[in-house]
Amino acid sequence: MSSHSFGPEKAAALAWIEGNTENLSRDHKTIWDLHEPSWREYRSAAWYVERLRREGFTVEEGSGDMPTAFCAEWSNGSGPTIGGYAEYDAVPGTSQEAVPYRKPREGVSRHAAGHTDPHSALGIGSFTGFLAAKHAMEKHGIKGRLKFMGEPAEKMCGSKPVHAAKGYYDDLDAAISFHPHSFPALANSCFWDTHSAPYWSRIYTFECPHPETWQRSGAFAGVTHSHSTARAPGAIDAVCLMYTSSKYTKEAMLPHHGSWSLNEFILHAGHAAADNLAPGLAQIQYSLRAPTLDMCERVFEVLDRNAEHCAAMAHCTVKSAWITRTRAGLPNHAMAETAWRNFEAIGAPQWSEEARAFGREIQKSLGVEPMDDPFMPEIQKLTPPWEGEKAFREQLPSWQKNLAADDYVDYTWHAPTVRLYVGRPTLKAPPGYRYPEWTRYAMGGMPACIDPMWTTAGKVIAATIVDLLTDGTSLAKAQAEFRERTGGGIGGERWVAPLLPADFEPPVNYRWPEYVATPRGTEWTIPTAAE
Structure with a gap:
């Protein structure tokens, strides 16, 4: 018009x-x-x-x-x-x-x-x-x-x-x-x-800081060399366990009604190359869309529990950090x-x-x-x-x-x-x-x-x-x-406050995909070479 x-x-x-x-x-x-x-x-x-x-x-x-x-x-x-x-x-x-x-x-x-x-x-x-x-x-x-x-x-x-x-x-x-x-x-x-x-997302960071303590008895099999010892599972195994266990328990996270989805993204998968060293770092991000805040709480209760068990099985520690929590x-x-x-x-x-x-x-x-x-x-x-x-x-x-x-x-x-x-x-x-x-x-x-x-x-x-x-x-x-x-505007009886704290540190320092400048030119980090 x-x-x-x-x-x-x-x-x-x-x-x-x-x-x-x-x-x-x-x-x-x-x-x-x-x-x-x-x-x-x-x-x-x-x-x-x-x-x-x-x-x-x-x-x-x-x-x-x-x-x-x-x-x-x-x-x-x-x-x-x-x-x-x-x-x-x-x-x-x-x-x-x-x-x-x-x-x-x-x-x-x-x-x-x-x-x-x-x-x-x-x-x-x-x-x-x-x-x-x-x-x-x-x-x-x-x-x-x-x-x-x-x-x-x-x-x-x-x-x-x-x-x-x-x-x-x-x-x-x-x-x-x-x-x-x-x-x-x-x-x-x-x-x-x-x-x-609501959309909630959290990163779980698995680390293996002390691989030498994986087996305290019978650690050496006659040759005192680290390649001859049993290797601690490490962070890659922790992420693999987290990925598979959360897939297995997905049907047990919420009742079978209402549209919701849970997706994952692996940011890190260890840096130990092919040596007989326990990978020291791995990260996995979970992102959930669900109709209610209560459903979000229930899913991450399961994920948090899975992360603790998977870390213990792989001889790792685990830290969790919110990426976002919307209303x-x-x-x-x-x-x-x-x-x-x-x-x-x-x-x-x-x-x-x-x-x-x-x-x-x-x-x-x-x-x-x-x-x-x-x-x-x-x-x-x-x-x-x-x-x-x-x-x-x-x-x-x-x-x-x-x-x-x-x-x-x-x-x-x-x-x-x-x-x-x-x-x-x-x-x-x-x-x-x-x-x-x-x-x-x-x-x-x-x-x-x-x-x-x-x-x-x-x-x-x-x-x-x-x-x-x-x-x-x-x-x-x-x-x-x-x-x-x-129920009265901001602060009212039916008002829902922000779900992140005022001092929340935005998740800008993770290894998100990006363009980088290298001696080879401007490249996309996944993968490095243009096709």
């Missing part, structure tokens, strides 16, 4: 987006091309920090003791504070060029990171909305404050629980969370009642209604013939008969939040109020928050066919395919911010609902 269909404040915001789309498209491609993974988004974060400062924001780098996080603030006088954020982490193992066939990026391993959701467009969409709202606030003298956060490591639900625990959200009056669509029934909509579920998302209908009104007026994303031609090229490369319109119909239409909620409820038991996981949920306990979904380019499948994931990744780097999504998101976000600051009712209604749901 044209910006002229709105009042002058919203029209100014939308006109700014329309006038700056070409430059913002180049900005998006910049972040997409950096494709840096969780906790290692150094260049992506630096780009946002520099750009926000040029736009007049005051920026704290490394907020919450996280090197790739930031907190940017801009004020136009005394008024409400509206929060939002960018994400910019990519996912290891998803390297893909913006071409209509399977092709990992030039110069890096096929195991390198790529933008999947894509967070490159998530960040630019939110960034666009906040810059457009700032422009309208300046042009029309709208009082208020914008707080724009840089949130690294979303794929580990990493930064937002830390920012929450350290008080960064306590001064927000409302917040806007945007994500490219994940559910076809909510391709262009907002969450209503069913928000994201369950708190709904706010008033915020959803405000964003939805603007979404209705703006309309769903619209794709050009150039985008459709790219989609047809992908279909052709896969042996799928090219379609006149290769995109799913769901991403090209709007769905009211309450209609999307019905689709959720048809799939879930009545007791389950939360599904999947995302750390935006920590915003919802500090200010009324809307979770906005906008349709991302997704191909329509023939009956019984499933497209490989690289097709979505490729379209995320193709401007004609991805730009309609984040520009639409930017318009909805900007218009929603203007409403919250000017219409006199939307913000008050959202805050009243927040107080009701929490």
